[in-house]
Amino acid sequence: MFNKSLFNFLVLFALTLSSCSAQKGWINLFNGKDLNDWTVKIAKHEVGENYANTFRVEDGVMKVRYDGYEDFNFQYGHIHYNKPFSYYLLKIEYRFVGEQAKGGEGWATRNSGAMLHGQDPKTMLKDQDFPISVEAQLLGGNGTDLRHTSNVCTPGTTVFLDDKLYKGHCFESKSKTYAGDQWVTAEFLVLGDSLIQHILDKEVVLQYTKPQIGGGSVINFDPKVKEDGKRLTGGYISLQSESHPVEFRKVALFDLAPYANDKVKLEKMITKLKAEK
Numbered sequence: 054m055f056n057k058s059l060f061n062f063l064v065l066f067a068l069t070l071s072s073c074s075a076q077k078g079w080i081n082l083f084n085g086k087d088l089n090d091w092t093v094k095i096a097k098h099e100v101g102e103n104y105a106n107t108f109r110v111e112d113g114v115m116k117v118r119y120d121g122y123e124d125f126n127f128q129y130g131h132i133h134y135n136k137p138f139s140y141y142l143l144k145i146e147y148r149f150v151g152e153q154a155k156g157g158e159g160w161a162t163r164n165s166g167a168m169l170h171g172q173d174p175k176t177m178l179k180d181q182d183f184p185i186s187v188e189a190q191l192l193g194g195n196g197t198d199l200r201h202t203s204n205v206c207t208p209g210t211t212v213f214l215d216d217k218l219y220k221g222h223c224f225e226s227k228s229k230t231y232a233g234d235q236w237v238t239a240e241f242l243v244l245g246d247s248l249i250q251h252i253l254d255k256e257v258v259l260q261y262t263k264p265q266i267g268g269g270s271v272i273n274f275d276p277k278v279k280e281d282g283k284r285l286t287g288g289y290i291s292l293q294s295e296s297h298p299v300e301f302r303k304v305a306l307f308d309l310a311p312y313a314n315d316k317v318k319l320e321k322m323i324t325k326l327k328a329e330k
Contacts, residue, residue, distance in 0.1 A: 082134050082290070083304035085113040094174040095130035095294070096182045107294050108132045115301040117165070117294045119154035126156050129182045130294035133174040139287030140309035140319075142326050143167065143241040146302045149193035150234050157296025163193030165299045166206070169243055170264055170288035172278055180273040184291060185209035187264045189241050189251055190223060191299075194232025201225045203239050203251035203258050209271035209279055212249075212261040219261070222270050226251055226259035236302065242323065245313065246284040255327065 082090065087110055093103040105121025107130055115132075119125065149163040171186030188206040205212060206223040214224060228251075231237045240252040251259040264285040271279070292301060307326055312319040 078307050080306045080308060081304070082306055083115050083301060085302075086110065088115070088132065090135050092133045092135055092174050093130065094133065094177050094181075094184070094291075096128050097126075097180060098128070099179060100174050100177060104128065104130070113302070115292075115304070117292075117299045119294075119296065119298065122154055122156075124156035125154040125296045127182065131168060131171075131174070131184055131291040132294075133168075133171065133184070133289045133291040134304075137173075137287050137289050138243070138306065138308060138310070139245050140313045141243050142307045142309065142323070143169075143243065143290065144303065144305045144307075145191075145239050145241075145292075146236055147191055147239065147299060148234050148236045149297055149299050151298040154296045154298075161295045161297060163195060163200075163297050164295050165191045165293045165297070166295070167191065167239075167241065168208075168289075168291040168293070169241060169249065170210075170285040171291050173289060174291070176275060176278050178273050178275055181275075182272045183208040183270070184289070185266060185271055185274060185279055186288065186291070187212060187249065187285065188293075189239070191237075191239065193297075194230040196232055198230075200230045200232075201228045201258075202231055202237065203228050203241075203253055205249075205251070205259060205261060207268050207270065209266060209268060209274065210285065211265055211267040213263040214261050216262070220268075222268075224259070224261075226253075228253050228258040238303075244309070244319075245286045252327070 094100045095104045098104045153162050167189045168186035171184040190204040190206050192200050192202045194200045203226045242250040250257045266283045267281040312322050
């Protein structure tokens with residue numbers, strides 16, 4: 054006799070196993086509860102000081118807010134995960150909301166970013182504006198202009214595009230514009246100092262190679278830390294506060310370091326991850 058209840062249970066169990074298999078190996082950098090695994094560094098403030106409660110967790114979401122600021126006053130901030138990584142796939146779900154803080158610069162409207170291969174926040178000076186890092190820039194549409202997201206910017210670093218040294222500060226991806234307050238899922242495949250890909254909707258919208266320390270666009274850094282020419286094989290991940298409210302409901306990472314020395318296994322794992330829904 055057909056047992057419908059048993060059948061439904063087995064289907065649910067199979068789906069659960071499938072889901073667990075797909076998620077195995079993922080690390081939730083943001084746990085949805087608190088910021089205990091993160092270190093805040095805001096320009097004009099000491100490392101660890103979360104000035105005006107800029108970074109906070111509400112309703113299971115990491116929020117960046119400026120209601121405690123009288124004026125933004127170039128107080129660029131970053132919240133750094135406390136462990137460095139070298140080979141990984143990073144997945145971020147973000148959205149821009151509300152109005153820009155008073156005193157924020159025009160270019161910073163609906164502007165944030167995920168900093169890759171960043172310096173240790175403990176080595177940043179009090180008045181340093183950005184960590185030396187490779188920025189995966191996140192931009193929201195303004196309702197009027199074409200505005201690509203998942204671009205690359207280079208605060209204190211350089212990268213190679215099409216095997217040529219890129220000497221500008223920001224290079225745009227080929228993404229579409231994501232306007233309004235919609236949630237956007239951005240992925241970043243980082244393979245040491247060999248390759249970085251920016252991925253949206255399963256499409257690689259930008260890729261570059263040979264990230265290294267160099268160039269400008271960072272103010273008030275320790276010269277001992279900025280070793281121009283040093284290849285960036287790993288570093289810290291951080292999220293920005295650049296004057297526009299932004300929210301992050303997911304920050305997850307699949308650590309690919311165990312596969313770094315086996316090209317075949319690495320490629321198989323990357324293919325598997327990219328195929329996951």
